[in-house]
Amino acid sequence: MRAVTVPGVDDEWAIRFEHAAKTYAAGSSSRRDAPAAVDELTLDVRTGEVLVLVGPSGCGKSTTLRMVNRLVEPTGGRVLVEGRDVATLDVVELRRRIGYVIQNVGLFPHRTVAQNVATVPRLLGWDRTRTRARVAELLELVGLAPDRYARRYPHALSGGERQRVGVARALATDPPVLLMDEPFGAVDPVGRRRLQDEFARIQRELGTTVMLVTHDIDEAVRMADRVAVMSLGGHVEQLAAPLEIVAHPATPAVADLVGRGRVARLLALGRLSPDDVDAHGTAAPDAPVVHVGDELGEVLDTLASDGVTAVAVHHDGALVGTVTSTAVLAALRRLVAAPAPADVPGR
Template sequence: MPSSAEPLIRFEGTAKTYPDGTVAVGDLDLDVREHELLTLVGPSGSGKSTLLRMVNRLVEPTAGRVLVDGRDVATQDPVLLRRGIGYVIQDIGLFPHRTVAQNVATVPGLLGWDRRRTQDRVAELLRLVGLDPTVHGPRYPHELSGGQRQRVGVARALAANPRVMLMDEPFGAVDPEGRRALQEEFSRIHDELGTTVLFVTHDIDEAVLLGDRVAVFSQGGRLEQVDSPIRVLTRPASPFVEKFIGASSAVRLLSLTTLSPADLTPGSAPAPARALRVGDSLEEAFAALATSPDGVVAVDGDDGAPAGTLTLAGLHAALRRSVREEAAAPA
């Protein structure tokens, strides 16, 4: 849910060069809008994590500034700054000898919240990330699956209502099925809370699935393109972006586009095993068509009444419609 207001995070001529001469980030200008989820994607060595860590001063820039809500982070106490910014990493960093509830309560405790307020917030957040407070709250991290631990990490990062969340490959160590579930869950949470998120990934599929916008980086922290997911996939701004996306960009569009009544053919399908609904993703539609013996799938409207049928031709038309609409939209 990007905002048109002033950016919440701004990188102004930001650069990071290490003493051995390695350029991690080079002269970057980038605005992050309030409420948006901006994914940072690129190969290893493209400066994504370095850029992220400059926001909470785990890494200091060698040139330029990083502003959060109009204030240069270099002028702020790093401890206080970090307490107001959620941070989630791949290995989670949960305290092994503290329960799930105690882990989530870490920042509220540092901020001096009273016991009742903290308990209520912990329970609220565990439910938000799909965990039962009474079941999972008393457990220790080693008693949870990898996906559950990542959910606890997200809950802990959200505990003090941060306006900004930094996420560095947060789902990278989770198996593919669990990773997709976490992606869908986090997308729902972001839609609900509207927190401004910088999300680092090396996976272009994850970047376009989650991001309101996608920032593509090449070696040396060079920003090649920042744009909507569909524009990045269909209108790459450089040969690097085109190569990085690869040949399967059209398939990725399936997860970004939803069915509309305009994509349907009037009529009904014979006794389908399942029916789609207007608003379902084209990825779901493709899966349904792939298992349909006659290549026709019934589609219901929002009210549950039959709205028509979808064929492969309709699926293709929906994909083309999405690309045309995105191309016509203002940048």
């Protein structure tokens, strides 16, 4: 995990919005008489976390994201990255230090994969040896073998492969902050899930601070350490861990966003705990095995798919008992019934 090194800066956060606002001029061609796109937003993004902004179209989430790298200039308040007000920084240097990934990637079509990934290192004057090594390292990191992909052009790649190249390019100079605006929206559902898993692995490995925008609540709860549910004007309806968002929506707007898929999302977020295990239970010798820490949805799916009443549960390589579908549903009820934490920001 990257540490903030600016003297006097609280290293608990990497990005801070202090009453940040964006208002478009009344009568402008694109936003005639529009209210504030973002109004007095105060929000911290913790160092090393994935914070996901989710909400309906037009709620200001992309505007909020783009104020960090000044693709959108704030009209009020401040945005700080690693303790420095972005308005005081040279905009070109700022953008070179912040990774940025968008839905349609924006690769240069006339450049090879390797040349695309090397864009920022070359702008910064890296020598060829260092650049070539970094490109190879990043292509390996995103699951694209350099010997197969480095010389290809974007038109020869699938949508998912182009998106991986976009992530590699954004990470080329090991930026302290990575901004992602609907990064997987143009990829098919199967490829999207695979990319989400791959990106989660990369983020855990690198510890990069990530701010991600999506309209998809499933993507938000799957990807995030914390979720900020936004409404019109960039107002934060609730800021909390994914499980808290789904189990305890703070406002009707959050409850509406979570919607009718709430149980399925809780099954994906909840984990099998030792309390769910019957230490004295027995299962058939050939019964399938699950593990403490598995998703409740995976455990329930195993029970349903194999048509058994109980499955064996292992923990640290040892058999610790069994679990039944009744126990899984009881665990789900506990998630819903548990009191909401009193100190969750944004409540």
